[in-house]
Amino acid sequence: MSERRVVITGMGTINPLGHDVETTWSAMLAGELAPSPIELFDASTFPTHFAAQVKGFDMSKHLSPAAAEKHKHAGRHCQFALAAAVQAWQQSGLGGWEKLDNGRLGVYLGSGEGSIDFDKFVGLLIDAWVDGQVDTDKWPELAFERMELYREIEQESNMVVAHLAAEFGACGPAYNVLTACAASTQAMGEAAMQVRHGLADTVITGGAHSMIHPFGLTGFNRLTALSTRNDDCATASRPFDMTRDGFVIGEGASILIMEDYEHAKARGANILAEVVGYGASADAFRITDQDPEGDGAATSMRAALADAGISPEDIDYISAHGTGTKQNDQVETRAVKAVFGQDTKVPMSSVKSMVGHLIAAAGATELITCILALRDQILPPTANNHELDPDCDLDYVSNEARKASVKTCMSNSFGFGGQNNTLIIKPCE
Amino acid sequence: MADRRVAITGLGVVTPAGIGLEDTWQTILDGRKCVAEIDLFKPGHFPCKIAGQLRDFSAREFVPKNYRKAVKVMARDIEIAVAAADLAFLDSGIVTIGTGDEPTIESKRLGCNIGAGLICTELNELGTAINTAVTDGKFDYEKWGQAGMTNLTPLWLLKYLPNMLSCHVTIINGAEGPSNCITCGDVSAHLSAGESSLYIKRGIADVVVAGAAESKLNPMGLLRQGMLGRLCTTRNDSPAEAVRPFDAEHAGSAIGEGGGLFLLEDMDRAKKRGGKIYAELAGFGAACDPAGIDIEKPTAGNLALAVKNAIKSAGITPDDVDLIFAYGTGVPAEDIAEAAEWRKVFGDAASTIPAVSTTGVTGTMFAGGGGVQIALAAKALHEQTVPPTTNFSTPAEGCNMNFAKEPRKAELKYIVVGAYTVGGQSGACVLKRGEA
Secondary structure: OOOOOEEEEEEEEEEOOEOOHHHHHHHHHOOOOOOEEOOOOOOOOOOOOEEEOOOOOOHHHOOOHHHHHHOOOOOHHHHHHHHHHHHHHHHHOOOOOOOOOHHHEEEEEEEOOOOOOHHHHHHHHHHOEEOOEEOOOHHHHHHHHHOOHHHHHOOOOHHHHHHHHHHHOOOOOEEEEOOHHHHHHHHHHHHHHHHHOOOOOEEEEEEEEEOOOHHHHHHHHHOOOEOOOHHHHHHOOOOOEOOOOOEOEEEEEEEEEEEEHHHHHHOOOOOOEEEEEEEEEEOOOOOOOOOOOOHHHHHHHHHHHHHHOOOHHHOOEEEOOOOOOHHHHHHHHHHHHHHHOOOOOOEEEOOHHHHOEOHHHHHHHHHHHHHHHHHHOEEOOEOOOOOEOOOOOOEOOEOOOEEOOOOOEEEEEEOOOOEEEEEEEEOOO | OOOOOEEEEEEEEEEOOEEOHHHHHHHHHHOOOOEEEOOOOOOOOOOOOEEEOOOOOOHHHHOOHHHHHHHHHOOHHHHHHHHHHHHHHHHHOOOOOOOOOOOOOOHHHEEEEEEOOOOOOOHHHHHHHHOOOEEOOEEOHHHHHHOHHHHOOOOHHHHOOOOHHHHHHHHHHOOOOOEEOEOOHHHHHHHHHHHHHHHHHHOOOOEEEEEEEEOOOOHHHHHHHHHOOOEOOOOOOOHHHOOOOOEOOOOOEOEEOEEEEEEEEEHHHHHHOOOOOOEEEEEEEEEEOHHHHOOOOOOOOOHHHHHHHHHHHOOOOHHHOOEEEOOOOOOHHHHHHHHHHHHHHHHHHHHOOEEEOOHHHHOEOOHHHHHHHHHHHHHHHHHOEEOOOOOOOOEOOOOOOEEOOOOEEOOOOEEEEEEEOOOOEEEEEEEEEOOO
């Protein structure tokens, strides 16, 4: 099999800290904190009342009226994806390139499911509830009358792929994957493999998700995975800190353009970074817990290093999964030490401390921060990092962004259920 | 990179036509029709009251004793996947920690890439909780937050995450290698096959569980597919005749539940251990149609491009294809769009190359359907048999393909399998006859 080099030529993001890459990056370097009380619905009595929300989002600032009309059925996370993709596409310069072969342009996303049409959905469960169960005479009658076709079908996670393909005229390979919190890292890794092995020349990749809806919050609250620091929500996301009590749910989308190096060079594209390593593994442990030794996570990192043909000493910065749950941060620390050595000095930070956990979109957002760390030679901090957990004893770039010499970055994502993914990027030489 | 070849060495199918490959295969050969009136729940006033249901299926039988408690946190889709994986391993002779005492595959070299759909929450389970949080006939957020939600099991969310198909299978079988969950509707299994074969070619796994499973046989599935106009509502009285792929009388599909998983294995490894080689996964292609965004106007997802890519990557030409394993939902506009795509690849030969679709027996199984399609194609190569296309008699306009009413023996070297999904994505695989 022939192998081609894979480069990144565009990036865009909509997230709780910003509606573009530069605003987001400035906010992170300044240590801004996104979590705030939930405004999207009444969560005042839920165990968790807050989230990292995308606020003031306006589709018309990102899409032309004609494009907005084409995507009028796009749900919340799909709108985020479209806006982020338009930014990435513009940066890549592919739009004005006449030789673009649409059959070689793919879409590979790690997008979440669209949110349920909540009020109507629960209304049905109430109005068609007879003798302790759904009455299948009444339920369909009401459902066919009340529910909306697009609102239902747009919940299928491949619909975001459909919207991006429609916007940019992609006719090549099109995928969506949903490996929980690892989804967009997995999508980017597999997108890179599509390019490396010649299945596509260019791939629109990344992820989008919003689980800030009553069932999303319910699901994570029932799992007791979320922070409940309602009285001080801005600082609630405290990865690696002794006082951490769970993750902060966020939402958003980040999209990147990956491209064959020769293809990018031939059209004179501005290359932002090269994807040199990708690793994937499964814990195969429990659906509720990570492998306490972090063996799965370590396997993923080792696989990415082997894929890149480099050793741990070559890594200058790790973008952590760093969710702020008791378990993740300890396991992740253990896994990094297993790979990098017990006394490793490699800096590792979690931007989730500021932007929250964007679930399926988290990994893509974090890879963008790695690209920017390479560009600006500065590491984003782990905010709210005042009292380290004794079991978390790495250099987490606590609280302040830091100048550093950064040549190679690793980005980790670990999904609920045990799917682990790692990417390694470098400047393109 | 060394050019490793990829063999299909184990098949696990769970379908309305049978639990297991042999039962399903025989049912398909016999043309026994499995779409019937729904009795999993009362179909009540749903316009479409028929489906392809699993019969005599209990996931517990396919789960090791020490894992049986976990079955209660498995949605139906997950149960199907877990059972199909067990069947695939048993069929292959590869022993995992889930199927025997002495595993014959190293955990870190065993990958798992199982596609899934949008899993539907059980409405009665959720409704029971929701109805504790109602004030004046309306949902009450405050009551829900205070107490209502505690009526849901703490692990409620984990029942419905699509990656849980893969996750349970990895845990049961100790699969620590690369793992993914593709959620691309009916083409998830094709995409999984292509991606999983790349794991083997890249040398990061020796064996991969690939394919997909799904059940949309629930009120939300009937609602959504009904709203899309994809379900047959005119044959509730003759369900067995309802799903008629490419037939002039096609009038919509029926929901089937099921899954098809297949083990992909490094060809040299398979030969060395004397494994049964159903087929070689010789080629793969994927594509999409930007018009897929318009879900009210069916397209076949640019399937021709996917098929052409698959044929090209197999190093063959369309003339080499001995059997077209079509998808054929039985939805008129979809059948017509699909047939047109096959014609784009094969030209007039699309009318003469033998072709098959098995949805007349099972209904449309969505993500699971693609997995079953690929598994049956591998079986067809192994048996050198063209299965019949049940409920096809006269081609619909534009659907003039060579579907057989009866099964027949044939010399088959290459089968191309292709499908598309709502949203406009498509995927195709070329399977080559395995060498003895």
